[in-house]
Amino acid sequence: MERPISKPIGQHFLELDTPTLIIDKNLLQANIEAIQADLEKASIDLIPNAAAHGTSAIARMQTGNNTKSPIFVDTFQQAECFFQAGFENIIIQAPPLSFTKKGLLRHLQDSQTLTLSISNISHLDAIRGNHGSPISVLLKITNKSDSVGFKTREELIKPIEYLATFEHLRFEGLITNANEMESMEQACEVLISADEYLDRNSISSDQLLLNASNLIFEKEFNNIPKGITGLISGTYPFHTKTQDTVCSVISTVISTPEPGKAYVDCGQKAISVDRGVPSVINYPDAEIEKMSAEHGYVIFDSNKLHLKIGDKILLSPASYSDTFNLYDFVNIIEEDKLISIIPTDSRGAFK
Amino acid sequence: MKFNQPNIGSSIADLETPSLIIDLEAMESNFSVISETYANSTCKMRQHAKNIKCPDILWRQIEIGGTLNGVCAAKVSEAEVMVEGGIRDVLITSEVVGEDKQKRLAYLAKRANIKVCIDNKENLTGLSSIATSIGSVIGVLVEVDTSMGRAGVRTPQQGLELAQLADSLESVEFLGVMSHQTVEGFADKETRFLEGKKYIDMCLEVGKTIHDSGIEIKVVSSGETFSYDVAPMIDGVTEVEGGTYALMSGPTAYMEEFSLAGKVLTTVIDVDDDQIVIDAGIKCLGGPLGVKPGIEGNRHITFDQMYDSYSTLSRKGKDNYKIGDTLLIETSQQDILVNRWDHFIGVRDGVVEVIYEISARGCHH
Structure with missing residues (x-):
């Protein structure tokens, strides 16, 4: 079961404990x-x-x-x-x-x-x-x-x-x-x-x-x-190409070991790569190079972008269905504020 | 409504599918390999909890032997589950960033012996400040990047500067260095030794630089399943962070001393001349970027397509599979798969012996 640090209703979504799944x-x-x-x-x-x-x-x-x-x-x-x-x-x-x-x-x-x-x-x-x-x-x-x-x-x-x-x-x-x-x-x-x-x-x-x-x-x-x-x-509520930020996973940069590289706290256990690598939403000059079980590798042109430890990276899953399957809860936001937390009732109901 | 769990003592043939199975005999055999390997060594296993996410199973390895009575965890929330499960020595193998998480970590350190890896001065300073305010002491290890290109210091000098800072700060105890690495493909024993030693030596080099400056190195935590038998032969390595060996998976089958213990039981729900359809798909098996699982005991059948809740298997030889038959699926990437399930069903000789709750499933915070 997920164990995020709980945040009060009304909190800005970028203050939520990461990695976490959000829906606008x-x-x-x-x-x-x-x-x-x-x-x-x-x-x-x-x-x-x-x-x-x-x-x-x-x-x-x-x-x-x-x-x-x-x-x-x-x-x-x-x-x-x-x-x-x-x-x-x-x-x-x-x-x-x-x-x-x-x-x-x-x-x-x-x-x-x-x-x-x-x-x-x-x-x-x-x-x-x-x-x-x-x-x-x-x-x-x-x-x-x-x-x-x-x-x-x-x-x-x-x-x-x-x-x-x-x-x-x-x-x-x-x-x-x-x-x-x-x-x-x-x-x-x-x-x-x-x-x-x-x-x-x-x-x-x-x-x-x-x-x-x-x-x-x-x-x-x-x-x-x-x-x-x-x-x-299954996907129509989340992505119609014209509005691609309905559903995303927030991650946090936890290491910046080299120029042009950032390492985030979201890996394959928090966003599915079963049908493709996620894309970065909030930094157009950055992309996901690959993902390990626990972490993601973000690469970017260090002449254009500076990412530091603690920065938030919003990721768009390649598969919504597979990613919901990894979470017990979804954070619902409105005007960038948390308004409710809803359970994924049938997560893991494989039988 | 969740399906009722099977009764202890029931037959594997009566299990609902898909189900995540542990072959207990195979797992215990894997644990015994570790016990025997480390029996006469000062180096010990620190089993990684991220692979099985279940304190009860980690306790089995501790009971069988070869460990230092502690485990690794990938995240703070996973470490909490281990501490709640009675394990009092946990090394978190990821950098912990942010005031909230560091506070949570510091409180956990009041309840158990908690260590965490570091690769950044600012992060280390924040950790010290928060631990001081809470009144706990957190052990820290400098993470060394040896080959993965992810977190970790890149040079001995960077490691030394971090160690010196840690040594000067309140409420953090500098313990040593750590690294994680991997080997590509099906490696033979010679390759494992050569590759494993090369990487571990890089970690030791950082440790030596720190030691030569006058700071004591108590812990060198390096090596994993592929180098489990390399690391204890190298002077200076004190512990190994193995996880995969417990259940194993298809891509690591080259390590023949370990047996595949984690499998998914599925039912054939459709058949025709060319294919078999089973009731397990991507959601329960995973297939990260095209890596597909295998079928136990039958190399003539291979995964073709994986859908949400079912998969198609290609038939390349003669078989007599019919609707209702069951198959055991060998996992392709075991820790990704385990993270999707709530329970393991422990089976011995075809009989359900124990049901383990995967209590750290979903603990990615």
């Missing part, structure tokens, strides 16, 4: 509203991937405090965390293969609207015994950037026919995960083509969901074709 509330709210408005114009539902931040307070902002509004999570443990926080419409991307997960599924399905995304027909066998309230089922299909799922549209018929034999299961539609911006268009094509194929076989899909949880959007969602009913995103 007003920028966060503005991002959420702007992207929701854009997607509403395109008649596409925006479904927050709450697992990206694991924080029920942010998920509530994303859903406008509407507990019936859908959220997406990766694991059963995460689903349980958000259910406990009051969310009643959860899409889970995991098969309940174990006894414990089946039990949790039963608990969740009887308490709320539950949708499962499955990638293999045998996953239906895992839930066939879960009689009770209905479970909606999404079939996950592959695209160029994700090889997990049903690989051809023809493969979809059999599981749809199979799940129709269970009273408590209902075919909801299709989902695909776009993991690279370049694959978005192809992923949409795959979804629409599969839907057209099902339509020709007299099967209708209520949902065609594009899961682009880790992609950073600018205006790319304007290119999402008609027919896609929902976009699942």
Whole structure:
């Protein structure tokens, strides 16, 4: 568990104990509203991937405090965390293969609207015994950037026919995960083509969901074709390229051993480098050279910049999702002052 | 709701996945290597807490032997957890900067024997001033950069000036010098000896310069897992800061005397002709900048893609894996991975024997 030196509400954010994760509330709210408005114009539902931040307070902002509004999570443990926080419409991307997960599924399905995304027909066998309230089922299909799922549209018929034999299961539609911006268009094509194929076989899909949880959007969602009913995103509150300081990690220079080098107290345990090295926000002439487990190496042109011990370096993570996963708390700031500290409720809920 | 922890005595086959497992026999074997190596040496192991973040496990090494009954910690908050866990001698291997943190450190020094590394006069002066105001004494060691290009003095003269300042200040006790270094790739024993000795000698050179000026050197803390058997053979080294050896990881597997003890148990959740999909992804395994984990007992299967909560493995040979089977994942960078988990499940002969809380997880302050 994190053990920062606690600071009072109202403290300037640069006085917080470092390394620490901060979010600017007003920028966060503005991002959420702007992207929701854009997607509403395109008649596409925006479904927050709450697992990206694991924080029920942010998920509530994303859903406008509407507990019936859908959220997406990766694991059963995460689903349980958000259910406990009051969310009643959860899409889970995991098969309940174990006894414990089946039990949790039963608990969740009887308490709320539950949708499962499955990638293999045998996953239906895992839930066939879960009689009770209905479970909606999404079939996950592959695209160029994700090889997990049903690989051809023809493969979809059999599981749809199979799940129709269970009273408590209902075919909801299709989902695909776009993991690279370049694959978005192809992923949409795959979804629409599969839907057209099902339509020709007299099967209708209520949902065609594009899961682009880790992609950073600018205006790319304007290119999402008609027919896609929902976009699942995890990053949209934090980064839209036009406002890149919604979410950052504050670090402190702890050593300046040579001209042009500074060593900060934030390493891989406090900001993820799993998908790339962080960038420096507040010193344009500085960059992260590399990161060790505990520390970061900042390099800069010493003719242009002088960094000294105690200076604060703001870092923008290469992956928000991976970085939230390292923190138990997030500091919320408004006009540069700390206004609240919120827990990352589902941090570490890997099961 | 958190999933219930497994019952002690339950089978590994009944564990929920993914789970972080410690093979207790392998870990204890690693601890015994340390015990035997340092048994007749004046140099002792000071195990690094940053790798396992669990005082109970650090105590196991102390009980088995080879240590000086103290540990290293990377950060002040991590050191606090160790002191609360009953360990009374902690060396913090990072510079501690800022009045708030130094105050916290000074208070900790009222409760235990606390040492910290230094590389800057202003920082040292501040530390002395705060410790004086609080009424504690903090041990200090000059950090020497031998090869990493990070914190630490660059020359013996810089080290001497810091030592002289420390020697003149109140409430800090100058103890000696320390360094940390690494070796690239899969190094053979000869390379480990050559590289390890080269770096440790650089640290000793700074110590000698300080000693020659008339200031006593009580501690030379240098060496780590890759040089654990080099350091005690070098006159003057008093302690070694090893951490990786406890659980080990794929990239350090060249040290065959140590066994891989930390693994992640996963379940196969999908299969097809080309790939296996497991229920462990980047969030629980980590894959820093493309370094991917391995699969225990099967070199025909390799990590292909890692996503948030699942990964795909390429099948290159014949296997019979089916949905529901379990695999053990060998970690690629163990301390980064451990920092993401709340518990270790200690297993011996396929049976859960103990559950350890990773109580310093997230202690990056």
